[in-house]
Amino acid sequence: MISIEGLSKVFRLKQKNITAVDDMSLTIHDGDIFGVIGYSGAGKSTFIRLLNRLEEPTNGKITIHGEEITAMSKKKLRIARQDIGMIFQHFNLLWSRTVSENIAFPLEIAGVPMEERKKRVSELVDLVGLKGRENAYPAQLSGGQKQRVGIARALANNPKVLLCDEATSALDPETTDSILDLLVDINERLGLTIILITHEMHVIRKICNRVAVMENGKVVEQGEVLDVFLKPNKPVTRKFVEQVMGDPDGDHNQLLEVYSSGLVVRLHFVGESANQALISKISREFQIEVNILQGKITQTKLGAYGTLIVQINGEPNEINNTIGFIKEETSVEVEVLTHA
Numbered sequence: 494m495i496s497i498e499g500l501s502k503v504f505r506l507k508q509k510n511i512t513a514v515d516d517m518s519l520t521i522h523d524g525d526i527f528g529v530i531g532y533s534g535a536g537k538s539t540f541i542r543l544l545n546r547l548e549e550p551t552n553g554k555i556t557i558h559g560e561e562i563t564a565m566s567k568k569k570l571r572i573a574r575q576d577i578g579m580i581f582q583h584f585n586l587l588w589s590r591t592v593s594e595n596i597a598f599p600l601e602i603a604g605v606p607m608e609e610r611k612k613r614v615s616e617l618v619d620l621v622g623l624k625g626r627e628n629a630y631p632a633q634l635s636g637g638q639k640q641r642v643g644i645a646r647a648l649a650n651n652p653k654v655l656l657c658d659e660a661t662s663a664l665d666p667e668t669t670d671s672i673l674d675l676l677v678d679i680n681e682r683l684g685l686t687i688i689l690i691t692h693e694m695h696v697i698r699k700i701c702n703r704v705a706v707m708e709n710g711k712v713v714e715q716g717e718v719l720d721v722f723l724k725p726n727k728p729v730t731r732k733f734v735e736q737v738m739g740d741p742d743g744d745h746n747q748l749l750e751v752y753s754s755g756l757v758v759r760l761h762f763v764g765e766s767a768n769q770a771l772i773s774k775i776s777r778e779f780q781i782e783v784n785i786l787q788g789k790i791t792q793t794k795l796g797a798y799g800t801l802i803v804q805i806n807g808e809p810n811e812i813n814n815t816i817g818f819i820k821e822e823t824s825v826e827v828e829v830l831t832h833a
């Protein structure tokens with residue numbers, strides 16, 4: 494478990510002080526893929542660099558698996574850092590070394606003997622899917638392959654925690670997805686805790702189970718990814734959810750003008766319920782017709798999430814029974830947009 498209490502970082506400049514991280518407290522559980530999302534300048538990079546003390550905190554306490562990182566001498570910290578791997582937006586590879594030599598680098602620093610090093614490098618090359626590219630130089634690799642080298646290098650010393658600093662921001666969407674899949678695979682296979690920072694909700698949606706939203710150096714919202722998607726409290730969080738879901742309060746007035754009969758409702762699906770065949774079920778069991786007008790369902794790590802706007806036509810009594818059924822018998826939330 495990783496515990497962060499009252500963490501702050503103030504950069505003291507000539508003209509002014511900048512509080513990049515402002516009294517952050519978080520608990521991250523073993524095996525979590527924990528995402529920290531925020532816009533540029535929110536303090537994400539500073540936060541993640543504080544975790545392994547690439548940046549020295551001004552205040553606060555960081556404890557990783559019972560060891561207080563913030564209280565360690567430089568010497569102890571060097572050893573503790575072997576348990577904390579890190580990958581970067583721009584990969585930070587050694588350009589004059591091959592794939593294998595890059596991956597071997599942290600093993601050399603840790604004093605691992607040559608034979609053992611070779612064996613470990615070969616395992617890591619397999620793990621990240623780079624077999625056949627061992628002798629290539631970084632310049633000969635695609636962005637996704639470079640990040641795979643970064644991941645293998647970060648895992649070389651069997652860390653317990655992996656920090657990802659905007660690890661997919663420099664990659665195209667398809668490559669991003671393949672790297673995210675690799676991170677999930679590593680998380681599941683090795684039980685590794687992953688902490689990532691990003692400005693893309695897609696990354697959070699796809700792989701994280703928990704998320705914290707940062708604004709002006711503070712955590713303004715945190716929780717299970719599905720909960721945050723379903724009930725974003727802060728405007729900044731709503732904006733991030735809109736990145737993947739569109740604006741839920743967007744222009745449905747036009748829909749209501751066009752579909753002026755029956756009842757128009759918005760159905761919120763969350764978790765398991767999105768998989769229920771709700772629409773076919775209500776059409777079968779009630780004397781109504783359902784017309785899907787608009788919607789978006791997306792998959793998160795913990796299940797599907799989304800909304801559908803549907804028009805229900807039929808006798809008022811049947812429509813009422815249908816709504817009653819959805820409310821009482823399912824976990825889908827119903828919001829009546831208008832009585833036409």
Ligand SMILES: Nc1ncnc2c1ncn2[C@@H]1O[C@H](COP(=O)(O)OP(=O)(O)OP(=O)(O)O)[C@@H](O)[C@H]1O
Nearest residue numbers: 504511512513531532533534535536537538539540
């Ligand atoms: N070394 C530094 N010296 C002075 N100010 C800094 C330093 N590093 C970061 N800052 C300031 O701290 C604030 C937070 O920056 P940080 O890079 O942590 O944010 P971020 O959310 O990661 O944004 P970005 O994605 O743009 O890097 C910004 O105002 C930034 O200018």
